[in-house]
Amino acid sequence: MTSSAPSRDLTFVLGGARSGKSAHAERLAIESGLPVTYVATAHIGDAEFEARVALHRERRPAHWSLVEAPLDLAGALCSAAREGHCVLIDCLTLWLANLLCPAEDTEAPALPRQSLDAFDAVLAEAPGRIIVVSNEIGMGVVPLGSVTRLYVDELGRLNQRVAAASTRALLMAAGLPLVLKG
Secondary structure: OOOOOOOOOEEEEEEOOOOOHHHHHHHHHHHOOOOEEEEEOOOOOOHHHHHHHHHHHHHOOOOOEEEEOOOOHHHHHHHHOOOOOEEEEEOHHHHHHHHHOOOOOOOOOOOHHHHHHHHHHHHHHOOOEEEEEEEOOOOOOOOOOHHHHHHHHHHHHHHHHHHHHOOEEEEEEOOEEEEEEO
16 A cells, blocks of 8 residues: 655664753754755743854854744744655753743743643644754652652653654663664
8 A cells, every 4th residue: 555645764862961952953854955944942031041152153053044943843843844855853861941940031832731731732743854852851859849840740741752652762862862762
């Protein structure tokens, strides 16, 4: 039986802080040979974080399209994803933080659950090559504060849903990709 539906091409890149996950995801996007849209989820709140973001900007090819989506990730993915194109989302960790603890100068979504569900739905149908980056933060102790526990729990659940939907999943450790799936 043949299908006219596009084949699934979703790569999930997980890792800890400074594990090399963003750089590896960027290499995968370059190696795809496709036009790339980089979806940035960061909300810059201070000078130190601005410097971190600047390093990411300097590393990316100038010809890549950039979409900043600190809150509406589903809308950004829906607009950018298409056959013959690569979308790199960096990263779910910051996006979830923006949903649960929005910056003072932004309006929080009415219900973060709706944003999460909308992203899951768009990701399930997104055409083209999609690369999603996220932190794996659940390998340590259980956090003491309730807000931090909520964040760790929600990110773990989000990561599990994205990994289940992915055709490939990699865990970065010390700059080395470990294949988890595909």
